[in-house]
Amino acid sequence: MNGLPRADLPGFQSDQPERLILASGSPRRAQLLTAAGYEFTIQPASDGAECGICSRETAPEMVARLAYRKAADVIARVEDGLVLAADTVASCVGQILGKPSDRDHAEEMLRLLSGRDHDVYTGVCLWSRRHECFVADVVRTRLRMSVLTEEQLTEHLDSLRWDGKAGAFGYQDGNDWLEVVGDDSESNVVGLPMERLAELLENFEQNAEKIETPTIDSIESTDSSCS
Numbered sequence: 001m002n003g004l005p006r007a008d009l010p011g012f013q014s015d016q017p018e019r020l021i022l023a024s025g026s027p028r029r030a031q032l033l034t035a036a037g038y039e040f041t042i043q044p045a046s047d048g049a050e051c052g053i054c055s056r057e058t059a060p061e062m063v064a065r066l067a068y069r070k071a072a073d074v075i076a077r078v079e080d081g082l083v084l085a086a087d088t089v090a091s092c093v094g095q096i097l098g099k100p101s102d103r104d105h106a107e108e109m110l111r112l113l114s115g116r117d118h119d120v121y122t123g124v125c126l127w128s129r130r131h132e133c134f135v136a137d138v139v140r141t142r143l144r145m146s147v148l149t150e151e152q153l154t155e156h157l158d159s160l161r162w163d164g165k166a167g168a169f170g171y172q173d174g175n176d177w178l179e180v181v182g183d184d185s186e187s188n189v190v191g192l193p194m195e196r197l198a199e200l201l202e203n204f205e206q207n208a209e210k211i212e213t214p215t216i217d218s219i220e221s222t223d224s225s226c227s
């Protein structure tokens, strides 16, 4: 993942650009932004913004919804800033794989993924507090996992490297049993599609949708989408 692209933040003609706020507690997302050369502060969304898997929702629909919710959660708490939120899941044979809850859950996910092609989706939402507008998108990366041997599986589970990572693998850990298919985005797998983020920033002013910035109360009272 060398040479990650960086774009200037939207300036809205003569205005000073808003400062970038990463609405995420993911160390991987912060590392990617830093590696690309962005300056930013971190303000993670509250746990309530990330309610889980909804029935009948596809993986791209889910990450789009959660990225939006995380951005809305943080935008309601800041006075100024360009809020960046994201959500990442893996998807395999119709199953959506988020972060494993424990070792058994991680093993279940890895046994499903073993020997299969699968997709990782990241939803991104960029929301300007000052200008009350946002852009959002979803990026897919296709991955191929070799058939895992019992030794590989046990080594990975024992290492705890699955913890906090959607799908229970960690592309950034350089496992030789996992590869990106074709030219799809590698950073997207790790939590932020840096190429698409740069495009979203470059075209923010033309593409942003106007929206009234929500209040914390309005977010908490619209928490019924996951029932």
Ligand SMILES: Cc1cn([C@H]2C[C@H](O)[C@@H](COP(=O)(O)OP(=O)(O)OP(=O)(O)O)O2)c(=O)[nH]c1=O
Pocket (backbone or CB within 6 Å): 023, 024, 025, 026, 027, 028, 029, 044, 045, 050, 086, 087, 088, 089, 090, 099, 120, 164, 165, 166, 167, 169, 170, 171, 172, 189, 190, 191
């Ligand atoms: C697929 C994959 C995911 N991940 C990580 C990226 C994300 O941190 C995490 C997916 O969980 P998310 O819910 O997207 O993010 P998060 O809970 O870590 O942080 P926040 O909600 O505060 O933004 O999985 C990897 O590090 N490597 C991988 O190969």
